[in-house]
């Protein structure tokens with residue numbers, strides 16, 4: 159039975175996942191490189207919990223108790239008691255491998271190592287630890303407290319039991335887990351590619367304008383947001399990076415080929431909402 | 441007000457959807473062109489031969505002032521123009537099963553389409569309670585191209601055993617807020633229809649990115665979900 163969850167990285171995703179885990183009643187140990195990073199992660203959690211109390215989604219008591227379940231540390235030693243670790247450090251294979259190798263030597267061999275990677279191979283992250291069967295992908299979506307979906311990704315050596323425990327844990331965290339194989343983009347980042355790719359091509363070919371394509375997709379198709387509004391929200395640079403990564407990992411499969419319009423917008427520094435200019439002006 | 445008679449021919453699923461909507465808006469729908477026909481809809485996506493035959497028959501039987509709205513997601517309007525004597529009455533329509541649930545119709549005029557025909561298409565769409573958008577004549581037009589490409593990708597993922605159909609649909613609905621999962625939506629549209637659009641894109645662009653997923657063609661699809 160899982161009672162303590164270790165979380166590596168207290169950035170956007172790590173702090174969000176810590177909040178979800180603490181609210182679900184788990185003890186959380188959150189780790190990051192610096193006190194400053196930990197404090198800013200903890201602050202985000204506090205703000206979110208306060209907002210939830212204001213909006214009557216949780217009581218003040220639940221907020222206080224949840225916060226009290228989160229311990230923070232720059233050291234790995236407090237993670238020793240964790241039954242399940244979720245790694246949400248920066249997207250770098252060597253750093254992720256290094257974290258798991260260190261933990262491999264310290265934690266109970268039964269403990270499961272989950273990584274929140276979006277674009278790296280789970281199989282590759284697992285390759286340098288002894289417990290390869292206990293390494294799994296647990297891909298949360300941003301922001302973790304709001305997004306219900308968790309992709310549970312089975313690497314080549316992930317055991318069925320590890321996947322089952324991870325699915326169960328996601329459910330206990332109030333999430334909706336799906337299971338998928340360790341392939342580039344998993345489900346969402348792969349299957350969604352044509353939504354952006356075809357819209358960009360339609361634009362490039364002059365079939366319709368940005369505004370018209372978005373309007374058609376929303377009114378005719380019932381989508382909440384059009385592809386260009388969504389690219390502006392996600393960040394054109396982020397979307398371009400995901401496309402490139404999936405394209406390269408699939409050995410240049412033409413279905414995933416990025417579009418020159420994306421690259422040019424990144425080069426121009428017009429990245430969407432965050433720069434106040436993308437396909438639209440903000 | 442006298443009922444206006446419209447002639448609707450084409451793929452069964454589409455004809456059914458259009459008749460249901462048009463009848464509810466007080467149109468009289470027939471399957472053969474006649475003297476009282478004021479507008480014709482040709483809704484074949486699957487077989488180009490059938491489409492050609494239907495269009496030629498409509499073109500021959502109807503007065504040349506009667507507009508023909510022709511589904512143009514698997515063959516361009518420009519190509520259809522060469523099949524008939526009066527191409528100026530032709531305007532492309534983005535017809536694909538399930539899309540009448542939305543509130544907009546896509547039209548693609550060709551360079552020959554008259555203003556009167558464009559206006560008639562708009563009036564007809566409005567009478568069905570739909571907004572309109574005029575787009576360039578291009579295989580798949582806008583939404584059918586995006587949607588069928590999404591479904592095709594979901595079929596690749598399904599065929600490669602990445603995840604089961606239910607999980608793919610859950611992931612897309614929760615992860616990207618799609619109104620329906622691509623696997624379920626594909627079944628609702630009909631895989632033959634989706635395949636026809638993807639195959640048309642492949643023909644039109646000659647680009648391997650538009651090749652159809654093996655599952656889209658195979659009958660085993662049903663069993664995999």
Ligand SMILES: NC(=O)c1ccc[n+]([C@@H]2O[C@H](COP(=O)([O-])OP(=O)(O)OC[C@H]3O[C@@H](n4cnc5c(N)ncnc54)[C@H](O)[C@@H]3O)[C@@H](O)[C@H]2O)c1
Pocket residue numbers: 166167168169170171172189190191192195245246247248249250253257274275276277297298299300
């Ligand atoms: N942001 C998203 O939308 C999103 C969504 C899903 C998955 N992810 C994945 O989640 C992971 C984290 O992303 P993020 O957006 O939270 O990044 P972030 O930059 O906000 O946070 C990363 C944190 O990891 C810390 N860190 C770096 N190296 C470390 C180490 N060796 N040990 C401990 N902590 C370390 C950093 O100090 C930082 O606080 C990445 O793998 C990313 O691909 C991100």
